[in-house]
Amino acid sequence: MCKWERVIAHVDMDAFYASVEIRDDPSLQGKPVVVGGSSRGRGVVSAASYEARRYGIHSAMPMAEAERRCPHLVRIPGSFSKYQDVSDRIMEILRSFSPAIEPLSLDEAFLDLTGTEKAQGPPPQVGRKIKNAIHETTRLTASVGIAPVKFVAKIASDLEKPDGLVVVDPGTVESFLRPLEIKRLWGVGPRTQEALRELGVRTIGDLASLDRRTLTGRFGLHGEHLHNLASGHDERTIVPDWEAKSYSHENTFADDRADADFLEAILLDQAHRVSRRLRRDGVTGRIVQIKIRYHDFSTFTRRVSLDGHTADASQIYRVAQHLFHKNWTRKAVRLLGVGVSGVIPAASESLDLFTPSQVQDRRRRLAETIDRIEERFGRGKVIPAKTMKPRPRSDGA
Numbered sequence: 001m002c003k004w005e006r007v008i009a010h011v012d013m014d015a016f017y018a019s020v021e022i023r024d025d026p027s028l029q030g031k032p033v034v035v036g037g038s039s040r041g042r043g044v045v046s047a048a049s050y051e052a053r054r055y056g057i058h059s060a061m062p063m064a065e066a067e068r069r070c071p072h073l074v075r076i077p078g079s080f081s082k083y084q085d086v087s088d089r090i091m092e093i094l095r096s097f098s099p100a101i102e103p104l105s106l107d108e109a110f111l112d113l114t115g116t117e118k119a120q121g122p123p124p125q126v127g128r129k130i131k132n133a134i135h136e137t138t139r140l141t142a143s144v145g146i147a148p149v150k151f152v153a154k155i156a157s158d159l160e161k162p163d164g165l166v167v168v169d170p171g172t173v174e175s176f177l178r179p180l181e182i183k184r185l186w187g188v189g190p191r192t193q194e195a196l197r198e199l200g201v202r203t204i205g206d207l208a209s210l211d212r213r214t215l216t217g218r219f220g221l222h223g224e225h226l227h228n229l230a231s232g233h234d235e236r237t238i239v240p241d242w243e244a245k246s247y248s249h250e251n252t253f254a255d256d257r258a259d260a261d262f263l264e265a266i267l268l269d270q271a272h273r274v275s276r277r278l279r280r281d282g283v284t285g286r287i288v289q290i291k292i293r294y295h296d297f298s299t300f301t302r303r304v305s306l307d308g309h310t311a312d313a314s315q316i317y318r319v320a321q322h323l324f325h326k327n328w329t330r331k332a333v334r335l336l337g338v339g340v341s342g343v344i345p346a347a348s349e350s351l352d353l354f355t356p357s358q359v360q361d362r363r364r365r366l367a368e369t370i371d372r373i374e375e376r377f378g379r380g381k382v383i384p385a386k387t388m389k390p391r392p393r394s395d396g397a
């Protein structure tokens with residue numbers, strides 16, 4: 001048995017939009033259901049239930065074609081805010097298994113499970129746990145692939161859909177890949193497939209046994225990459241969403257503004273918005289940045305690294321305010337923005353030695369209360385007193 005050096009899971013919901021609609025309207029059960037725009041509006045299929053797929057219907061197919069193939073097809077326009085809500089729950093569940101998740105779309109994500117074995121159990125067990133947790137919360141099924149290589153995990157999740165679980169042990173990656181068609185290789189488009197077919201390559205195994213020089217001669221550097229993939233080598237790692245994500249908020253003013261009170265109030269409001277998003281994602285950042293665009297469109301960004309990580313609105317505001325006054329030329333401002341980067345999961349945040357922890361605790365509780373109120377009653381029902389003073393005016397004053 002080979003050792004797992006990396007444990008990567010790919011989680012993919014089964015026929016996501018269609019499954020959500022069927023879950024919410026049991027009369028649709030067992031019927032060919034698609035989500036997508038009407039054929040009169042030249043709509044396309046966004047998702048097809050497995051019953052609809054039996055008619056050869058798949059996503060991205062023109063709706064007119066889908067209706068030709070299956071005259072009793074049930075079409076649902078779809079509700080993307082609903083799918084977004086379900087997706088948020090799913091990503092939250094995945095985050096409880098590992099902080100390093102890389103969402104690819106609303107219904108699909110990679111997770112780096114390396115090192116979670118002690119807490120979560122070996123790969124097959126954690127795979128079942130993930131599937132069960134998603135089903136318990138959403139009553140929807142997911143397919144999971146687990147492998148030591150990222151793209152292999154993605155192939156694996158697709159193999160036994162729906163409700164699949166495929167674990168590829170480290171010692172079996174090559175033999176797992178060998179019989180599969182080359183179109184399953186991630187990043188191999190129709191043109192490359194066609195060119196490979198001309199070389200007599202049908203399966204990933206054919207590709208792996210092809211001479212490396214033949215491939216580089218035909219495809220250059222891409223050939224090298226293809227050969228590596230076919231042999232199960234791929235160094236791509238998870239790009240956690242908290243790294244890729246930018247937490248920032250900008251406002252462009254209807255009229256250029258040069259009054260410090262107004263601009264400070266804007267910064268404060270932006271700091272609160274950024275803080276809210278950081279806390280919602282359970283992350284903290286170390287770099288605070290401001291962006292100033294003047295009336296003549298000249299644009300400046302200034303950033304500073306903190307001693308520790310924070311998601312605290314007051315701290316973000318204090319730093320942004322300081323940066324602003326240090327750099328503002330007193331010219332009229334057209335756009336102002338605050339951002340936080342260098343983000344890590346909140347669990348690993350270092351203690352902020354400069355703020356007594358009780359104060360920090362109280363601030364966090366207050367911020368969470370505001371979030372809850374805003375979730376129920378809408379944004380802007382609770383605003384820091386400072387942002388109430390100077391209101392943006394529309395009369396050009």
Ligand SMILES: [Mg+2]
Nearest residue numbers: 012013014107
């Ligand atoms: Mg899916």
